[in-house]
Amino acid sequence: MHGVRQRLASTLLEIEAELRRLGWWEEQAPSTQALASQQPFCLDSLRPEQWLQWVLLPRMQAILEQNAPLPGQSGLFVYFEECWRNRGVECAALLALLTRFDELIAIDAAARRH
Numbered sequence: 763m764h765g766v767r768q769r770l771a772s773t774l775l776e777i778e779a780e781l782r783r784l785g786w787w788e789e790q791a792p793s794t795q796a797l798a799s800q801q802p803f804c805l806d807s808l809r810p811e812q813w814l815q816w817v818l819l820p821r822m823q824a825i826l827e828q829n830a831p832l833p834g835q836s837g838l839f840v841y842f843e844e845c846w847r848n849r850g851v852e853c854a855a856l857l858a859l860l861t862r863f864d865e866l867i868a869i870d871a872a873a874r875r876h
Contacts, residue, residue, distance in 0.1 A: 766870045771826050773863050774819055780856045786811040803841060810845040831874075836867035 781787045791797070796807035803813045818838075825832060838860040846853040 766866050766873070767826055767829075767832075770822065770832070770863070770866050770870075773859055773866065774822055774826075777814060777856065777859050777863070778819060780859060781811060781815055784811075784852065784856065787815060788812065791816055810842055832870045833867055834871050836864045839864050 778787070792808055792812055796804065797816060799805075799807040801807070803810065804817060805813075808816065824830075839857060842853075842860050843857055846857070
């Protein structure tokens, strides 16, 4: 289980690096109101890549640092594949990282069930 958490931490760093490589990393945070959206993925107030940077990465880093339980499931790939379907190969590496993230969450969830 510890290995999964280490691989997740590494995957989060790779997601950040890929966001930076794509030029999607932002220095200025969205407004508090935008981040407080109750919609899944803050879809009414953030672009998908903003949600990754300002919501997913900090939440997951906090979970890992606090050794808190990981989410029971993740379906990031399906959502982001749909969001970026017209961007083609530009997003291929980022989508591969989100697939790995989903898989690691599934591995952890399966291990906790047994």
